[in-house]
Amino acid sequence: MSTATSQDTRAALRLITCGSVDDGKSTLIGRLLVDSKAVLQDHLAGVQRQGQTDLALLTDGLSAEREQGITIDVAYRYFSTEQRKFIIGDAPGHEQYTRNMVTAASSADAAVVLVDATKLDWRDPALALLPQTRRHSLLVKLLRVPSVVFAVNKLDAVDDGATAYTHIKAALYAFAQQAGLDVTAVVPVSALNGWNVVDEAALAGWCGYHGPTLLEILEHLPVTEPDAELPLAFPVQWVEKFSSSSDTSQGRRVFWGRVAAGQLRPGQAVRVAPRGQTAVVAQVLDHVRRPGEVVAGHSAGIVLDRELDVSRGDWLLGVDDGDASLDAHREIAATVAWLDDEPLVPGRVYWALHGHRWVKAKVKRIAHQLDIHTLAEHDARELPPNAIGHIELALQEPLATRPFAESRALGSLVLVDTASHRTAGAVLVR
Incomplete structure (x- = not known):
């Protein structure tokens, strides 16, 4: 397992669960919420079915999802442990809802790809993975999700969990090597019973695994590093035409947005794309209007030294970085x-x-x-x-x-x- 210790693991981690349909993604998230004590008792009582707790209902909130027993839209849940905060998205497994999965993965720091052991020919050392498992894994790679964890689920429902885990893990690593996918870990879990999710399995060394639980792995994953070392790129989202705070904007228009790349500081020369006019940044405001510098990944307001025709959708690009790739x-x-x-x-x-x-x-x-x-x-x-x-x-x-x-x-x-x-x-x- 590869973990990054030099990066910030205190910031909230944005992660998604993905994989094929009915692999147990919603149940896994429900287990994370329940066992990490992130669900109130009255909420837990509301997901009872025939006297049993249906963990999937903690994320499947749409009526169509509850009627069909599937995930349709991405459901986001928030929880925290003593180590860090999490923003977790439950992505649908059906092919027709792949667009929802892509939306969630585009901003994720990590992906947990569920693999249902009961759907595979786990006795075969050369077993084939499900198409949707491969598709979601490839999309995660294409979308540059930094950390990928495979969770082999439902091993408690097969005759020989250790053999199944060994063969499935080998198939996952073989596929990852072929696809150029960097795998953080492959963990055996039982989302239904809660084994190796938050707490360790009932039996020590279950399925021959002696590593950390899924939650312990997630607690130490790095967040996505902002593109602070690249030349400045700032997409204008909103133009404040008449500022009510003349002491910060000198009566000029303020262009608000989130810095996409680089560092924003007063005195920078910028070019307006696509029109090509140039100006100098007179002042930079952070999200609470404090003057100063703002780096990539954070919201900012820009006051230019002269009035230019800048509208929502335009980009302000640094011109003093000597980089031609942003033409x-x-x-x-x-x-x-x-x-x-x-x-x-x-x-x-x-x-x-x-x-x-x-x-x-x-x-x-x-x-x-x-x-x-x-x-x-x-x-x-x-x-x-x-x-x-x-x-x-x-x-x-x-x-x-x-x-x-x-x-x-x-x-x-x-x-x-x-x-x-x-x-x-x-x-x-x-």
């Missing part, structure tokens, strides 16, 4: 996780959202589709729902992007259907 481009090559029910075909036009800016984007070409079973790339004329592939986009207006491998904020776009307004694809700039 705006009208064409980009990207990896796409296709989430729409209709296949992606060349020639279609979508709305593309980058930061807070909307532009029209035309699919020029589909280069390859990734086979989630063999991880091989092959030519494709279209991308079916839930496919992963490489595409080329032509933009109506230039966007200042950076490869997603370098920056989550600058390298990600969302494609939206122009007619239905549904999220159609998650785009990661290559």
Whole structure:
């Protein structure tokens, strides 16, 4: 197991549970909440079914979820231990709700991928993993989730838990090596009984495992490091036209947003994208209007030394960093996780959202589709729902992007259907 001790483990950890349908994701989160004493007694009494506590109901709050016994939307829950705070999202396992999983994973610090031992041919040392387990794991990798933990669930329901855990763990590591996925740990758990989730298993060394519990692992995972070392990039979210606090803004407009990359400080020269005007940052305000410097990942307000035409959706980019990679481009090559029910075909036009800016984007070409079973790339004329592939986009207006491998904020776009307004694809700039 690889853990990072040099990074901050005191900050709240954003994590998701994902994997195939009915692997026990909602039950696992319920177990984390109950055994960490994060559920009030009256709430616990409200999830009783036929005298038994249904832990999944602690996260499945929609009526359709409770009727069908499945997770449809991402449900966020908050809990804390003596070690740290957690923001945990329960992502749906059904293929048709993959877009919800992608949304949750895009901002996660860690992912717990559930694997149901009872669904696999665990007696076979060369067993095959479920397609949705592979798909969610690949999406977690593509979305740069820093820490990935596989939790092998329901081992209490098989005849030989130790053999099942050994074979499944070997299959997971083999897949991870093939996919280039860095695995933090593979933990045997029983979400229903609570073994190795918060407390240790009833039997010491259950399934031949002598490592920490799942919660102990999560308590020591690092949070995502902000892109503070990159050149300044600031997406404008809101323009305060007439400030009520003249002592902080000198009567000028204040541009508010969250610093996507770099460090924001007075005296910086900035360029407005896409129009290209330049100015100097006269003052920087933090989220409570205190003057000072603000680093990536935090909200800020900017007062420029002169009035410029800056609107919501524009980007303020540093021009004194000597970095040319933030020049705006009208064409980009990207990896796409296709989430729409209709296949992606060349020639279609979508709305593309980058930061807070909307532009029209035309699919020029589909280069390859990734086979989630063999991880091989092959030519494709279209991308079916839930496919992963490489595409080329032509933009109506230039966007200042950076490869997603370098920056989550600058390298990600969302494609939206122009007619239905549904999220159609998650785009990661290559």
